[in-house]
Amino acid sequence: MRDETADDENWGQQFDRLPETSEDRVVEGRPSRQEVVEWWEERFGLDPETFEHYTFWEKGAGKIWAFPAEMVDPIQVEGLGMRILRTRQRHWKPSTNAVQRFCRDATKNIIELGPGEAKAFVAGHDQQLDWWEGDWGYLVAAHELAGEREPLGVGLYLHGELRSTVPKGRQEDLKKLD
């Protein structure tokens, strides 16, 4: 039986703070704070200062949460900040909520959708978008709202198709904006 009190295992019932760097790592496979911040910078061009005041936590294998203050480590609570990233898999997957919250200032891998495309994306539809010439993989899908670019969520672009990853509970059938 697994020892749930052991320091060197990832335990699904509590939040464990990420180590600062990979050199501080005790739990195998757990990403470091530095790796998480660098991932957002490399993938979407986010300034590392975006997360300057944030602590990062893992609950359950690979689910990374961000919280804007210090907190005792480990901690057994139901939620700690926002789920921002799924790690421990080949391609890390950002969450819809994190992209909406933090990627207004993103500078790369942003696919700007027209009114009809944005409507389809938010309804959860996958769509053929051959005009995209950027990277494949997880993109920030965005559109224009109230005169500025606003992130909608996470799209997965593969073979000319943009898949919407908007969770079922967030999907909406909205008006096409003119």
Next chain:
Amino acid sequence: MNPLQRYAPLVDDEEAFLEACERPLPSVVRVNTIKTTVERAREALDDEGVAYEQTDWHPGILKLEDSTAGTNWPYFHGWLHGQEEVSALPAIALDPQPGERVWDTCAAPGSKTTQIAAMMNDEGVLVGNDNNLGRLSALRHNAERLGVTNLVVTNQDARNFSMKPFGEQTPEKPGAFEQFDRVLVDAPCSCEGTCRKNPDVLDEWTMNHVQSVAGIQKGILRRAVQVTKPGGSVVYSTCTFAPEENEAVLDFVLEREDCELVEWDVPDAFETSPGVTEWEDDEYDPSVTKARRVYPHQNDTGGFFTAKLEVQS
């Protein structure tokens, strides 16, 4: 019996009170300043052709003329949250500041919690607790959609809320704390104040429920005072008119815990009445007049009760 008749003697205009309770409430949204500004939210509603009216007491609270909150672009982006107008009062009374530690004892589904987070500029520590695990998922969903990151979600009985998870017994750990700067007790109650939204509450009303829920309210408010720093604030709110669940609860806690009632800044142009010091055969501490009652006919809202306590050293 219709419980509203029971409270008619408390109001200045009985007829207007009973009439207002019959009218349905408009759909109201609060602009979520964690994700946008009031100006941009209004622009987005204008662009989409959604008609709204700004309330005259709060620029970020908009009455939608003819639409439900969940079906427009700014809502999808978490710029708006459907929240009854009068329920914005407790957070205003609480007056939370960025960087503080705040506890919301009965948080789900999170309208007031997320309003507090926005007032804190999403900085500091906001603990949102609820004893109902099912309702916690609604709290989490709302908080994440609104972009709140400073929320810690807990599932405890607020009456004996344990500070142990936060490091009460390990004060040497970074981030450990054992008291809050401010606490909101938005207590479970008989809810007649919501009859304009949900008329069933009037049919389900019983005196037995008033008495049993009052016991819970007293327990939660006592615990709230106990875990608040000297000089810190506790706000007690309900959506009932019952003095047994309002002034009587304050009176009970004033006698047993080291705290006192203080005035709070009611927004200009919002009409309220003082708490009552006598009800049936009971008399309450004279300071309960500092609490504010809101009747539906005063501002064309739901009914509400909000009191602010300061914790003594």
